[in-house]
Amino acid sequence: MNKKILVFDEDGFEEKLKYLFLTHFQRKSTLSEIDFVYTGSIEDFEKNLLRGDWNVVIINFQTTFFIGGDYGLNELCTLNKKINTCMANERMKFAYASDGMKEYFSALGFLVLRKVTDMLSLREFLGSSPFKGNLVTLEEILAIVTERQKLPLDQVRTVRKRPFVNARQLAMYLSRKYTTKTLVQIGEYYGGRDHTTVIHSSNAVLDEMDINEIFRDEVNYLSEVIENRYGCTPCVVKRRS
Numbered sequence: 001m002n003k004k005i006l007v008f009d010e011d012g013f014e015e016k017l018k019y020l021f022l023t024h025f026q027r028k029s030t031l032s033e034i035d036f037v038y039t040g041s042i043e044d045f046e047k048n049l050l051r052g053d054w055n056v057v058i059i060n061f062q063t064t065f066f067i068g069g070d071y072g073l074n075e076l077c078t079l080n081k082k083i084n085t086c087m088a089n090e091r092m093k094f095a096y097a098s099d100g101m102k103e104y105f106s107a108l109g110f111l112v113l114r115k116v117t118d119m120l121s122l123r124e125f126l127g128s129s130p131f132k133g134n135l136v137t138l139e140e141i142l143a144i145v146t147e148r149q150k151l152p153l154d155q156v157r158t159v160r161k162r163p164f165v166n167a168r169q170l171a172m173y174l175s176r177k178y179t180t181k182t183l184v185q186i187g188e189y190y191g192g193r194d195h196t197t198v199i200h201s202s203n204a205v206l207d208e209m210d211i212n213e214i215f216r217d218e219v220n221y222l223s224e225v226i227e228n229r230y231g232c233t234p235c236v237v238k239r240r241s
Contacts, residue, residue: 059094
């Protein structure tokens with residue numbers, strides 16, 4: 001399946017963005033498998049959105065785009081709904097935005113990057129969280145873990161008894177490994193927990209894997225299930241303080 005990337009950028013950085021994505025994705029696929037569509041107007045961007053199933057969306061909005069024009073925050077929220085509807089599975093939404101717009105894009109689920117002329121921010125993100133062609137959802141990861149451990153799915157996110165806590169920590173770790181969700185988004189899904197809880201849970205899983213071979217084999221088994229079922233590419237989950 002082609003990797004479909006849609007860009008809206010009125011500043012003319014098509015070749016730089018395209019080169020970045022092609023050099024990143026060619027490690028995992030041929031260039032012919034990348035469908036890169038670059039639009040220089042919001043009208044063309046919205047028309048292309050209707051093609052649907054976009055894996056990656058990048059928009060380059062500066063404050064000047066909103067000031068003195070017909071495009072405001074209400075229009076941005078409407079556009080975001082269209083983007084979510086037309087994206088495949090999990091979302092990789094990037095926005096280059098000035099300081100005045102960052103909070104709005106973050107609230108809409110975009111990863112806000114530095115100015116488009118600085119490719120390092122996007123390259124760093126892609127390097128630490130590689131594209132996962134057929135993405136698995138948080139719901140699907142939790143279902144795999146609970147089925148394996150024979151626990152009721154509807155209780156794992158809230159019950160504080162040890163078997164449920166262990167399953168929840170494992171699911172959080174796998175969510176970091178196989179989805180593009182942020183720590184905040186993962187914590188919110190698993191019972192409205194803080195991002196520090198997600199970090200602690202991941203660290204606990206990594207620590208246990210270091211000393212417990214049986215547990216390590218179990219984690220590897222679940223990882224294989226996810227990769228084989230959904231074709232996911234794992235990212236490296238590192239310990240964080």
